[in-house]
Structure formats: structure tokens, C-alpha cells
Amino acid sequence: MNATPPHDAKNRYLKDKSTEVTDSTLANYKTTLNIFCDWLGDRGILFLNTLTSDDIQQFKEWRGEGVKTITLKTDMTCIKGFVRFCEHINAVPDGLHMMVRVPKPNHEDEVASSILSRNEATAILAYLDKHEYASLRHVMFLLLWKTGMRRSALYALDVDDFDGGPKPHLRLRHRPHEGTPLKNKHRGERDVRISSETAAVISDFLKWNHPGAEDEYGRTALIMSSQGNRCEPSTIQRNIYTVTRPCHYTGECPLGRDFSECEATSYNTASKCPASVGPHALRRGYVTESLNAGQPKDVTADRVDMSLEVLDKHYDHATKSQKMERREDYLIDI
Secondary structure, eight states, rough: OOOOOOHHHHHHHHHOOOOOOOSHHHHHHHHHHHHHHHHHHHHTOGGGGOHHHHHHHHHHHHHHHHOOHHHHHHHHHHHHHHHHHHTTTTSSTTGGGOOOOOOOHHHHHHHHOOOOOOOOOOHHHHHHHHHHHHTTTHHHHHHHHOOOOOOOHHHHHHHHGESSSSOOEEEEBBBBBGGGTTTTGGGEEEEEEEHHHHHHHHHHHHTOOOOOOOOSSOOOOBBBBBTBBBOHHHHHHHHHHTTTTTHHHHOOOTTOTTTTTTTTTSGGGGEEEEEEHHHHHHHHHEEEEETTTTTTTTHHHHHOOHHHIIIIIOOHHHHHHHHHHHTTOOOOOO
């Protein structure tokens, strides 16, 4: 076996995976493996040819003390793939990856609970229509709620991807070499129909509030700040946390907090509000409410670029009663 330092193997692994996964996934791999390699260094393991299954198990136990089970599962899955790669480059004993134990969270641990309801979304949209009409934040929230698209897909949209004609729609395209990849790459490309009402808001935004600037690729982002820059995913995140705080769209705090003492009242601290949610909660809400309204699962899955398995497990938060109601129209008495 080769005497390979952990961080050297990590860098080779990340380079090998860079053509297979998205930038965000690669960044997650890097974070996990940096933690793992630093831990090995602290333990005096300077070369991977001395790595044992017991070392990996001790890392798992140490890591498990500070993170949730679902996070530990993600971390150990990453490390298992890394160890398999290390076998390939003759840095660790053959078969070592088979000794990596990946935890199996229960269903409740795996399914995120954050979701925006239809009633909440309706109230937020009513507020935006009245007080922030055709603003950048209005368009952000409207598109995420009405289409169920990912935050990264919203970030990738250009003005030219919007068609406000007789059949208004948005074109989602994978452009990795220009900084806007889609999560599922070319498989995630699709045209997404929107209502004429939604299209009208976008048109008014482009007419009155959009800077119209171009980036270095000659592209004009749809979601653009007043400074003329494509809004980063983190900016989208902060705006959604801001507008979903109940105090923002109702003027009242359901938690009974004093506004003058609340730490979540500013744009940069809105995520600290226990009642606010991020963009992914809108995606879950869209999927659940669409299914409750009778939209077929395969139509919903195609629209949001999601497998049926993932939809069922992670995104459909309907109650048992709601699921019974969905089946009602299809039942036949025999």
C-alpha cells in the first residue's frame, strides 16, 4: 500500500467526484472529509495505510455526539465512498469500506418537518400584493410557492427564461460553465407552466423594479438585486425567512414576543424566528398542497424535478385524513 496522507487522498477524491456531482454536493463532501481528516491527524494517523475499521468507528462515535442521526448518516455515507476510493488508489486495505457502519435513522429523523401551509402562503401573498407588489421579494416568494422549484433553480433563471405569452412559462436550463448548474444537471431541465396572474407580477417587476444589468456572460438574471447582481442563494434564503415571519405579514407575534427585544426582527437575523421558514419549506408545502388539490403525483414530481420515492418520503406532509380524501374520487364500490 502507498503511504498517502489523508488530506492528499481527500483532494484526489474531490477532484474525481467533481465531474459527477453538483458544486453544492462537492462542498458538502469537502466539509465532511475535512472534519474526518483533521480528526485523523489529531489522533496521530498521518498515513491512510495505518487506518483501521476501529479508527473509523471511533470517529463515528465522536461525530455522533455532536450531530443529529440524519447528519451522521450523511457523513458516514460520504466517508464510506471516500474509503472505497482510497482502496482504488491503494491507500487503504482492500475491503475496508465494507467495515464502515452507516446509521439508519428512523422515519421521523429522516423526514424534515418544516413546511409552509396554504393558509400561511395565501396570507403572505395577500400582504405582498398590497404592500410589496412586484418587488424582488414578491417575485422570489411567488415563484417558489407557485412552482415548488428549488432555491438553486430560482437562482439560475434569466430574464430570457421567462415567457409571458399566451401560455406563460419558465425555462429551467443547466448552465454549469456560467455559474448556474441545476441539481440534477441536464435531467433537471424543464419548462414550468405558470399562471397568467403570476406572469403579470413578473412582467411588472421587470418593467418597474428590475435593474436590467448583464453579467460577464452577457446574461441578465431574473432574480437580480438593485445593485445589478444575480441574487445569491443565501440572499434568497434571507428574504424568505424575512417574509415568512408572522410579524412581517400580520403585524403580530404568535409567540407573544416584544418587538423591541426580539432578536429576529432584522433582515439578517430573521432565521432566528421560530415561526419563520426557509425556501425548502415552500417546496414541501407546494408538493403537499398540490397533491391535496388532486394534482397527480407523477405530474407534481415532474414539475418539481423529483422522484416519486423522494416525494412520498420527504415532501408529502398530508395527514392521514387528507390522504383519505385524495383517494375518495378514485374509489369504486365492488
